[in-house]
Amino acid sequence: PHEQKRYTGMRGMNLEEDITMSNKYYLERDIAVIYKKPTPVQIVKVDYPKRSAAKITEAYFRKPSTTDYNGLYKGYYIDFEAKETKTLRFPFANIWDHQINHLDAIKRHGGIAFIIIAFTTLNEVYLLDASYMIEKYRSDGVRHIDYDYIKEKGHLVHQGYAPRLDYLSVIDRYYLKEEKNENPKK
Amino acid sequence: PHEQKRYTGMRGMNLEEDITMSNKYYLERDIAVIYKKPTPVQIVKVDYPKRSAAKITEAYFRKPSTTDYNGLYKGYYIDFEAKETKTLRFPFANIWDHQINHLDAIKRHGGIAFIIIAFTTLNEVYLLDASYMIEKYRSDGVRHIDYDYIKEKGHLVHQGYAPRLDYLSVIDRYYLKEEKNENPKK
Numbered sequence: 001p002h003e004q005k006r007y008t009g010m011r012g013m014n015l016e017e018d019i020t021m022s023n024k025y026y027l028e029r030d031i032a033v034i035y036k037k038p039t040p041v042q043i044v045k046v047d048y049p050k051r052s053a054a055k056i057t058e059a060y061f062r063k064p065s066t067t068d069y070n071g072l073y074k075g076y077y078i079d080f081e082a083k084e085t086k087t088l089r090f091p092f093a094n095i096w097d098h099q100i101n102h103l104d105a106i107k108r109h110g111g112i113a114f115i116i117i118a119f120t121t122l123n124e125v126y127l128l129d130a131s132y133m134i135e136k137y138r139s140d141g142v143r144h145i146d147y148d149y150i151k152e153k154g155h156l157v158h159q160g161y162a163p164r165l166d167y168l169s170v171i172d173r174y175y176l177k178e179e180k181n182e183n184p185k186k
Numbered sequence: 187p188h189e190q191k192r193y194t195g196m197r198g199m200n201l202e203e204d205i206t207m208s209n210k211y212y213l214e215r216d217i218a219v220i221y222k223k224p225t226p227v228q229i230v231k232v233d234y235p236k237r238s239a240a241k242i243t244e245a246y247f248r249k250p251s252t253t254d255y256n257g258l259y260k261g262y263y264i265d266f267e268a269k270e271t272k273t274l275r276f277p278f279a280n281i282w283d284h285q286i287n288h289l290d291a292i293k294r295h296g297g298i299a300f301i302i303i304a305f306t307t308l309n310e311v312y313l314l315d316a317s318y319m320i321e322k323y324r325s326d327g328v329r330h331i332d333y334d335y336i337k338e339k340g341h342l343v344h345q346g347y348a349p350r351l352d353y354l355s356v357i358d359r360y361y362l363k364e365e366k367n368e369n370p371k372k
């Protein structure tokens with residue numbers, strides 16, 4: 001039944017919400033401290049009415065400088081972006097240049113950086129190390145990554161009830177184990 | 187002359203801006219990846235005018251769940267809050283319960299957590315490990331920390347031109363060295 005969980009509008013759910021719920025689960029059980037960053041907003045005008053809360057009356061969305069999520073797990077700095085796609089490819093139009101550069105900087109400074117990609121029509125979620133995304137993104141002429149490549153290089157994230165998306169168990173299995181044994185990613 | 191730098195309104199400067207400029211310096215020189223989190227805002231109403239950017243017309247400030255700054259330095263997860271005070275004490279009214287709990291969680295999970303406190307009338311900035319702040323905050327009847335205590339337990343942050351506030355050199359000297367030798371904070 002867990003496997004039947006679909007990322008559809010009908011369910012009234014989405015990848016972002018599932019990650020937020022998973023982070024809440026990790027936080028409440030004192031497993032990890034990972035948050036979504038607030039949406040960056042350029043505030044232009046604020047009203048200060050008497051006896052009630054300050055009200056922002058003019059503001060604009062800004063481009064995020066970094067990724068959406070970061071935090072701390074078992075002493076490791078964790079940083080990732082999460083994206084849904086309805087097709088069998090991840091188009092680079094979905095990610096900014098400076099987000100790629102940010103993920104690259106995180107790897108360079110010893111953090112764990114990845115993308116979580118949900119293929120909504122397949123109901124599959126993958127964790128892909130940022131190195132693959134960065135390499136493809138910087139290759140001439142390549143404007144997307146195929147599902148097959150993500151399936152090959154990435155790791156399927158288990159969907160369950162709590163946590164909804166257990167992406168930290170992927171980190172345990174493939175990053176922290178690699179770190180101990182042979183560390184092929186560094 | 188650097189020592190003459192004052193945190194006054196006249197100078198048109200403040201602690202937050204100095205930290206932001208320092209983080210920019212660290213980022214551009216590829217020393218560290220540390221950002222201020224966007225101000226958390228509850229967005230209620232958005233207009234989508236034709237041919238121009240989406241305009242937020244009703245929004246409210248939310249309490250931050252965490253601290254203002256986090257990032258990555260030499261493989262370490264870094265997390266801190268920055269506060270100015272005009273008096274010779276740091277009043278706990280300046281910090282939220284859940285920010286204290288957040289800093290505590292960061293230490294528990296192996297991150298580096300601290301407060302940067304600017305005494306604006308003295309023109310002195312200190313980095314104080316979160317453990318001292320947490321302990322005092324949770325002591326019965328204590329509603330502030332005195333300057334003398336912060337001076338004793340904290341570390342003076344050098345003010346210069348670039349970076350304006352070299353707080354990472356404090357991390358080098360007192361955290362990373364401790365880590366290698368005896369690690370008394372863990």
Ligand SMILES: [Mg+2]
Pocket residue numbers: 067068081082
């Ligand atoms: Mg995003």
Ligand SMILES: [Mg+2]
Pocket residue numbers: 253254267268
């Ligand atoms: Mg703050």
